[in-house]
Amino acid sequence: MNDIQELVGQWLTLPDLAEALDVDIRQVHRLLDERVVVSLRIGERKVRSIPAEFVQDGGVVDSLKGTLSVLRDSGYSDEESIKWLFTEDDSLPGTPMNALRSGRKTEIRRRAQSLAW
Numbered sequence: 001m002n003d004i005q006e007l008v009g010q011w012l013t014l015p016d017l018a019e020a021l022d023v024d025i026r027q028v029h030r031l032l033d034e035r036v037v038v039s040l041r042i043g044e045r046k047v048r049s050i051p052a053e054f055v056q057d058g059g060v061v062d063s064l065k066g067t068l069s070v071l072r073d074s075g076y077s078d079e080e081s082i083k084w085l086f087t088e089d090d091s092l093p094g095t096p097m098n099a100l101r102s103g104r105k106t107e108i109r110r111r112a113q114s115l116a117w
Contacts, residue, residue, distance in 0.1 A: 004079060005042050007086045010052035014039070014102035020055050036065045038078040051082060053097050063105035067096075070109050082114075 005011070009091075012020060018028045033038050037060055039048045054060055071081040085097040092099055096108045 004083055008051045008082060010040060011049040012052050013047050013049050013097055017050055020058065031060065038068055040079055053101065056101055059063065061071060061100055063100050066100055067100060067112055070112040072110060076097055
């Protein structure tokens with residue numbers, strides 16, 4: 001798990017996410033239940049956290065929920081999905097998460113769908 005912490009870099013705890021989105025903690029739990037975002041338990045205390053890059057301009061990256069859904073349909077766990085989103089890809093260049101943040105949702109979802117085959 002330590003390698004994924006380093007791969008992602010900056011993480012937000014659920015209360016930090018609530019603050020970043022300016023919402024109640026119950027809304028954060030709803031986002032998790034609806035799989036708009038996914039979390040992992042990280043650090044020594046195993047605190048539920050999400051990658052900070054899931055947040056952009058005061059909200060969750062628009063294309064994230066659909067992309068997470070495609071990854072889940074491809075058989076990826078939450079940890080595997082986060083790892084895939086944050087792993088450098090020379091053909092992009094950058095990471096799939098960088099591409100999502102810059103609005104290249106179709107290309108990333110096409111790549112995510114191909115993982116199932």
